[in-house]
Structure formats: C-alpha cells, structure tokens
Amino acid sequence: MPQSRPTHPRSTTHSFSASPAASAPVVLTVPGLRGSGPSHWQSRWETVRRDTRRIELGMWDRPRRNPWVTRIDQAVRAAGAPVVFAAHSLGCIALAWWSELAGLHWPGPVRGALLVAPPDLGFRPLAAELADFAPTPRRPLPFPAILVASADDPWISIAAARSLAADWGARFACVGAAGHINAASGLGEWAEGQVLLQRLIDPSQPAPAPGDDACARPAPPAMDAAAGSAMVGG
Template identity: 50%
Template sequence: MNRFGLSGDARQPVVLTIPGLNNSGPGHWQTLWEEQRGDCQRVDLGSWASPNRNAWVNRLDAAIREVNGPIILAAHSLGCLAVAWWGALQSQAYGWPVTGALLVAPPDCDRMETPETIGGFGPVPRTPLPFPTILVASRNDPYIFFERAHSIGKNWGSSFVDAGHSGHINAESGLAEWGFGQALLDQLVDRAEGQVQAVRQMRPSMPTPHHDRRPAASGARP
C-alpha cells in the first residue's frame, strides 16, 4: 500500500482527484467518487484558500511520483490549471505515468476580473498536454466563457465535452455522484488498462516505465 491507501498494483490505474479553490466539500462529485469508488484518492495541495501555483504543482508532482503504475488525474476548477502547469513544466513521456486526465470547469485566469487569489495561475498554458485529456465545460459557468473553455481545450489537445447549463459543475450544480462524469472517467481508465496490457505484452521482461522516468525523490518508495 502507498500513502494514498491504494494497492499500488501497476496494472490498475490510480485516479488522483485534484480539487480547486477552497477544496471540494461533502456534496461535491470528487468527494463522492472518493467515497464510492475504489480507485480514487484526493491530492492534498495545501493552502486551499490561498493557493500558490508553484506549491500546488510541486505537491501534485510529489503525489504522482508516489504512485507505482498508471495515473489518471480528475481535476476540477483551479485544479485543472495545476494539472496544466504540471504538464507544461514536467518532461514525462507522452502518456506515462499520467495516462490521461479529466479536466472539469477550468477557470479563465487571464480575464481582467480574475480574483487575485487565482490570478497567479495565469497566464493559462497554451501548450498541448503530454497525455490524453477530456475537458468538460458548462455553458453558464460564471468563471469562464464557454467559447474560451473550448479554446483552452484546443490548446491543450483535449477532447471537448459540452456539459450544457451546469454552472461551475460543482456541488451547487446538483450533480450528486455525476454519473456522466464517471462515464468519461471510465473511458480514460479503460484506455490506461489497455495501454498497460500492451506494454506488458511487448516487453514482458522489462520493468514498468514509471521507474524509468527519473530518480525517485528522497523518501519515496524504490
């Protein structure tokens, strides 16, 4: 077992949930997924009320390093920007160890009216992310215009999903466990499982690619 309480089985994808500003409360779909699914665990980014981009990216990186096997990121709101900056600043090979990400309701940190609490996450990265992504946007999200969300998704190389009029796609949206979102997540899980199986068939005697990425951080599992 790793510190996330998951098995660390390199064949099974681990889903790291990444909340946004002020964390995700008890009625949020991220929280419900963590309670109901056996593959989800939250990344503690710290300083939830006063986020710092570099600190969040470093904490996300530390969490990713601790997982032995394929990783899927399920981010909401400002957590999407943490994922985007991690992808822009790190040099992972495409699709490993992060095999995919579900990016839900990213805010636009480039708007003039962006609150100072999240302004430090701008400018929004414009480079394609080094893993497949699904970006989900709402048509009445108060933190980003729908067309802008589509543009960000295009820059990141994401598959774009229209969530209709769902507000900020959070607890206030009344989504409960958000079955539609889970179906999107399961698409990424299935893809990751197929990728691992293909790697094992091609290189059965080789160690999992995760350990070839870079040296383990001090105190991390060998």
C-alpha cells in the same frame, strides 16, 4: 514568478486506442480554489470509488502555483500505478502547469486527465486570487484528456473553453447548463462524469462524450463578485 514557455502550435487530440501500462490506474482528484466539500462530485467519487483518492494540495484559500505543482508531482511519484487525474476548476490549471514544468512525454506515468470547468484566469472578481497561476499554460498536454464545460459556467465562456481544449489537445465535452460543475450544481456522484472518466481509464471500452449542442446557446449574464465567489469549490 517564472515565465511560461512560448505557446506551441495547436496539437491534435491524443488517440484513446492505447494505454501506457496494463495495470489498473489510480484516480487522483485535483480540487480547485477553496477545495471540494463533502457534496462535491470529487468528494463523492473518493467515497464510492476504491480507485480514487485526493491530492491534498493545501493552501486552499490562498493557492500558490509552485507548492501545488510540487504536491501533484509528489502524488504521481507515490501512486505506485499509472495515474488518471480528475481535476476541477483551478486544479486543471495547476495540472497543466505541472505537465509544463515537469517536461512530460507520452507514454509516461499519466494515462489521462478529466479536466472539469477550468477557469478563465482573467475572471475579474477572483483575478487577484488566481494571479499566481497566470498566464494559463497552453502547451499541448502529453497525455489524453477530456475537457468538460458547462453552458452557464460563470468562470469561463464556452468559446474560451473550446479554445483551451484545442490548445491542450483535449476532447471537448459539454454537459449543458451545470454552472461551475461543482457542489452547487447538485450532481451527486455525477454518473455522466464517471462515464467520461472510464473512457480514460480503459480506452478499449468506448463511451460517447456529451455532445456540443447543449452549449450552443447565448452566454448567460455576467455574475457579480459575490455570486462568482459562491460558485467556487464546494
């Protein structure tokens, strides 16, 4: 597997005050391991939002970095408009790898990215399944991003999520105790997430991000392999 590039110094977050293109963007969802079922907020968005469609990454149960990166690249090239990503879990890591390997610059085809519940690739019960995506790329992203974390996500600690947001130059948002922020979280169309998405789609319309207070609590007990697997995708 190709080695990652050296880690760069932490960047400041991108300003949301300007967009690289005047046309309305396309929202591309990037699911994670095992995909996103009909009750997942990504699937619900694809149903209720006319601007939203899924990147069909394939290999949902046995994901591989390079094929997923290629599918992301193809989807961006075929979009015909600026792109805003709505990525979940392993999809966030795949998106970071695409940004790393594509050598993107700002401004470019991507207007922003909502990065929801990126996992810690060292999560033991699933480490083997995620190994092709390791190590997590930590180069600053060349577009505005919001990283959304949950206080009781079994895949990543709040400290690790904050650190990743800082390395990527992303705004950090906490949504309280919402598990892996997937179908099991029971979010429906996830109105709070759509508020954050709109902040990326139209930077001229400020919208408050959830505060950090909801995540200022002790970490939950570690899950076993079966429980952790149940939190995947959905």
